[in-house]
Amino acid sequence: MTSLLELRNVTKKFGPNTVLDDVSLSIAPNEVVGLIGENGAGKSTLLKILAGVHRQDGGRMVLGGREVSFGSPADAADHGIGVVHQEQSLLPNLTVGQNLILGHEGDTARAGFLRRRKIRARAQEMLSVVESTVDPGALTETLGFAQRQMVEVARAVGGRQVEHPPLLILDEPTSVLEPEDVEVLHRRVTALKERGSVIFVSHRLDEVLRFSDRVYVLRDGKVVGERIASAATESELYQLMIGKGAAEEIYSSERKQAVPRTGTPTLSVRNLTCGGKAKDVSLDVHAGEIVSVVGVVDSGREEVARAVFGAVPVDSGTVEIDGQRSAPGSPADAVRSGVAYVPAERRVEGMIAGATVAQNIATVHPVKAGGGRISSGARVEETARGWIEKLGIRPADPDADIARLSGGNQQKAVVAKWILGDGLKVLVLDHPTRGLDIGAKEDLYAVFRDLSDRGVAILVLADTLDEAIGLGHRVIVMRDGEITGAFDSPPGNPPSKLQLLEKMM
Amino acid sequence: MSTTEVTGEVTTPAEPVAPVRSTRPRVRRLLSTAGPLAALLGLCVVFAALAPGFATANNAMAIVEQAAIPVVLAMGATLVVLVGGVDLSIEGVMAASGLTFVLLAANSVNGNDLGLLAVLLALGVGLLFGVVNGVLHVVVRVPSFLVTLGTWFVGLGVATVLFGTATPQLADPSLAAWAGGHWLGLPVVVVFALAAVAVTVLLCKGTRLGMHTYAIGGDEATSRLAGVPVGRTKIILFAVAGLLSGLGGVLATIRLGVGDVSVGSGSLFLTLSAVVVGGTLLSGGRGGPLHSLVGVLLLVVLGNGLLLSGASPYIQQGAQGLIIVVAVIATGWPARSRLRVVK
Numbered sequence: 001m002t003s004l005l006e007l008r009n010v011t012k013k014f015g016p017n018t019v020l021d022d023v024s025l026s027i028a029p030n031e032v033v034g035l036i037g038e039n040g041a042g043k044s045t046l047l048k049i050l051a052g053v054h055r056q057d058g059g060r061m062v063l064g065g066r067e068v069s070f071g072s073p074a075d076a077a078d079h080g081i082g083v084v085h086q087e088q089s090l091l092p093n094l095t096v097g098q099n100l101i102l103g104h105e106g107d108t109a110r111a112g113f114l115r116r117r118k119i120r121a122r123a124q125e126m127l128s129v130v131e132s133t134v135d136p137g138a139l140t141e142t143l144g145f146a147q148r149q150m151v152e153v154a155r156a157v158g159g160r161q162v163e164h165p166p167l168l169i170l171d172e173p174t175s176v177l178e179p180e181d182v183e184v185l186h187r188r189v190t191a192l193k194e195r196g197s198v199i200f201v202s203h204r205l206d207e208v209l210r211f212s213d214r215v216y217v218l219r220d221g222k223v224v225g226e227r228i229a230s231a232a233t234e235s236e237l238y239q240l241m242i243g244k245g246a247a248e249e250i251y252s253s254e255r256k257q258a259v260p261r262t263g264t265p266t267l268s269v270r271n272l273t274c275g276g277k278a279k280d281v282s283l284d285v286h287a288g289e290i291v292s293v294v295g296v297v298d299s300g301r302e303e304v305a306r307a308v309f310g311a312v313p314v315d316s317g318t319v320e321i322d323g324q325r326s327a328p329g330s331p332a333d334a335v336r337s338g339v340a341y342v343p344a345e346r347r348v349e350g351m352i353a354g355a356t357v358a359q360n361i362a363t364v365h366p367v368k369a370g371g372g373r374i375s376s377g378a379r380v381e382e383t384a385r386g387w388i389e390k391l392g393i394r395p396a397d398p399d400a401d402i403a404r405l406s407g408g409n410q411q412k413a414v415v416a417k418w419i420l421g422d423g424l425k426v427l428v429l430d431h432p433t434r435g436l437d438i439g440a441k442e443d444l445y446a447v448f449r450d451l452s453d454r455g456v457a458i459l460v461l462a463d464t465l466d467e468a469i470g471l472g473h474r475v476i477v478m479r480d481g482e483i484t485g486a487f488d489s490p491p492g493n494p495p496s497k498l499q500l501l502e503k504m505m
Numbered sequence: 506m507s508t509t510e511v512t513g514e515v516t517t518p519a520e521p522v523a524p525v526r527s528t529r530p531r532v533r534r535l536l537s538t539a540g541p542l543a544a545l546l547g548l549c550v551v552f553a554a555l556a557p558g559f560a561t562a563n564n565a566m567a568i569v570e571q572a573a574i575p576v577v578l579a580m581g582a583t584l585v586v587l588v589g590g591v592d593l594s595i596e597g598v599m600a601a602s603g604l605t606f607v608l609l610a611a612n613s614v615n616g617n618d619l620g621l622l623a624v625l626l627a628l629g630v631g632l633l634f635g636v637v638n639g640v641l642h643v644v645v646r647v648p649s650f651l652v653t654l655g656t657w658f659v660g661l662g663v664a665t666v667l668f669g670t671a672t673p674q675l676a677d678p679s680l681a682a683w684a685g686g687h688w689l690g691l692p693v694v695v696v697f698a699l700a701a702v703a704v705t706v707l708l709c710k711g712t713r714l715g716m717h718t719y720a721i722g723g724d725e726a727t728s729r730l731a732g733v734p735v736g737r738t739k740i741i742l743f744a745v746a747g748l749l750s751g752l753g754g755v756l757a758t759i760r761l762g763v764g765d766v767s768v769g770s771g772s773l774f775l776t777l778s779a780v781v782v783g784g785t786l787l788s789g790g791r792g793g794p795l796h797s798l799v800g801v802l803l804l805v806v807l808g809n810g811l812l813l814s815g816a817s818p819y820i821q822q823g824a825q826g827l828i829i830v831v832a833v834i835a836t837g838w839p840a841r842s843r844l845r846v847v848k
Contacts, residue, residue, distance in 0.1 A: 074730070089730065093791055094723060102717075103731035103733050105713055113712050
C-alpha cells in the first residue's frame, strides 16, 4: 500500500543544534501512528514542520504521492493536514460555526456577506464527521473543554477539500481531558481512521499504545524505534525513549555535598493546594540542598514553584522560610523574606529587554547595587561589572542591551540580580537552562553549586530528567498535582530515569 | 485577548477547564450587554424624578440630536477598538474634513461652490486619513494609538493651514437648509446617525469582514493562523473609522455654519468613553456598535440630566469620569487575573 505521508531523511537545525537528524517515517492511509519522545527529542519540531510552521533544512516530504514543502500553516492546511494543538486555538468570542469556517469561508460568504444557513449546514456537516452534537450557533466559550476539542478535530479534518485523505495531527490531546472524555476521543479517532490518517502525540504511553496502530520513538532528533502497537509494551517504549548511554557529566555532581537534613528546613511547604492544580503538596528544602521537581505538563509543579514565590494565590497550606510563615500571594513579601525566582519565560518575565545588563542586575536590590538610597549610575555599573566578572557574562559590558546577549549570558544576568542580595535563602529555578547550549548550562550549574555551598536552598524545576538527577540532592516527582515519589540522588547512586518516569506517568 | 481565567499563570493563556465553563462567560456577557442598558434606563428614571424638564418630548429630541454626531463617530471608533486598536485622530480628521468641506462649498472666503461634491470630497479626506492610519499601523507596525495621535495633530495642522486668516462662513443656503431639515420626522443628523448604526451593525454581524473583525479582536495570532487577512481587515476598519470621522466633521460644520479648527473638540473623549462605557472591551473582540450606541446615549443623558437638575458642570465631568472607571472595571472584571501586566 502506498503511504499517505512519507518523510525521507528530514533534517532540521537551529543554529549549531541539530534538532532533527535524518528522520524517515511513513504513515499509511487509515492508520493511527503514535509519536513519542522525551522533551527535546524533536517531536515538536517534527510536528511544526508537518504543520507548516518550520521548513526542513534537508530531506523530502511526500504527501499523497506528491512532494510537498509548506511555507505557512495555511499552506499545510490547504494540503489537508490539520493540527489540533495542545493549547486550544478556537476563538471563544465567535460561534462554533464561525470558528469552523474562519479563514476558508468559500461559498458560506457571498459578496462579503455571510450566509447564515450555509454556515450552519457546513458546520453541521463538519461536526457530524466527529459525531459532535454541538450547536453550530453556540458561542464557543460556552462549550466545555472536550467539546471544544472535538470542534477543533472537526475543523482539522474537514477544513479543506483535497484529493487525498486528510491527515490529522493530535498534539497531546489527552493531557487535560477527563477519563470519560478520553474514551470519547478514542472512539472518534478510531472512527476517523475510516476517512484518513492520524498522528497521535502523547506522553501517556498507555494511551499511545491504545490509540495507535504503530509507534515511532524519537530520541535526540533521531528515530530510534518503530513498533507495532499491539506487540509493544510500555516499558519497552520507555527504554527506547530514554536510551542506554549515560549523559555527559555537566552537572558538577561531584560537588554535591551531603546535606544534614536536621533542624529547621530553609524552605518548608506544608499541605499546599494552589492554582487549581497542586493538591496537598508538602516538601522541605534544607540549607545548601538542591531539590529537583519533575513532572509532565500540568503536573502542578509550576504552580508549587510559583506559590513559593507568592506568584500564585494559595488556596490552603503554608509556605515557611526559615520557620517563618511567609505571607501568601505576594512576590514582594517573598523577596523580603529571601526568596528568589528565576522564571521559565526568561525573555518575558525574567529580564527587561531594552535595558542594559547593569540596569537588569540592579532591578531587585537597587539599594545594594546602587550603593545607597540615591543610586548612582557609576556604582550600579561597578556592581554589575563585579558580577559580570564573577559569572563570566559575555560581552563583559555593563552597558550592553541585555536583549543582545546570548540566552546563557542573559540567564546569568537574571541570576545575578537575585544573588546580589545578602539575604538570599531560597532560590526557585523554573527551567533555568531551557534553550541553552551545553556550555552555558555547565556554567550555570557551577553557579548553582556555588550558591548551594553558600547555604542557599534551591528548588529547581528541571528541564530534563538528566538535569533533575544530576543537579539535585533529591528528586521529587509530581503527577496530577500530587507528589508521587521522592528519591535521593547521591553522586554515586542516582535514581534511574525509568524509576522517575514510572512515577510521572 | 484570550479568555484567561483566574489562574495566576502569566505565561500560558490557559483555557478554562470544564468545571468553570458555563458561568463566567455568561456573567461577562450579561455585564457587558445588559449592564449599560440597565444603567441608561436607571439614569432616565432617576433624572425623570429629579428634573421636571427631563421627561419631555422636547428634551428627548434634544438628547437624540445631541447624541447624533457622537454616535456617528462612535461607530468608527468601535470598529477599531473591536480589533484591539484605538483611533485617537477623530478630532483632527473632523477638523481637516470640516474645513475641506466648507472651503469647497459656497463660502465667504473663496469662490468655490461644489455643493454636494464638497461633502464627498470632505469624506474622501476622512477616508484618506483612515487609510494612512491603517497602513502606518499595519505595514509599518506602529502601535495604533501612536499613529493616530500623530495624525490627530496632522489633521489639526492641515485644518489650521486651510483656515488661513479669515473664518470661512458656509454660504450655501440649500445645504444648510437640507441639513437642518427633517426626514421621516427626524432631524437629518439623526437619520445619518441611525444609518451609520445600521450599516455598522450589518458590517459586524452580517459580513465576513465583521466576522474577521471579531476574530482578530479575539486573538490576532490564532486568526492569522486560521487564514484571516489580518492586515487588510485592519486597514479597512481604520479607513471606515476615518470616513465616519470625516462625516462627523462635515455634519458638525454644517451645524456650526462656519469652518472651525476646533469643530471636533471634546469628541474624542466622549466617543472613546462611550465605546468603553457601552461595554466594548479595549482589548477587542467583545461588544459592538449597539453597545456603543447605548454608551453614547448614557453619557449624553447623564450630561443632560445633570444640567437640568442644576448640577455644576464640574460635577458633570467628574460624574462622567467616574462612570467610565466603573464601566471599565465592570467589563474587565471577569477577565482579570493576578500578575497579569496590563499596559
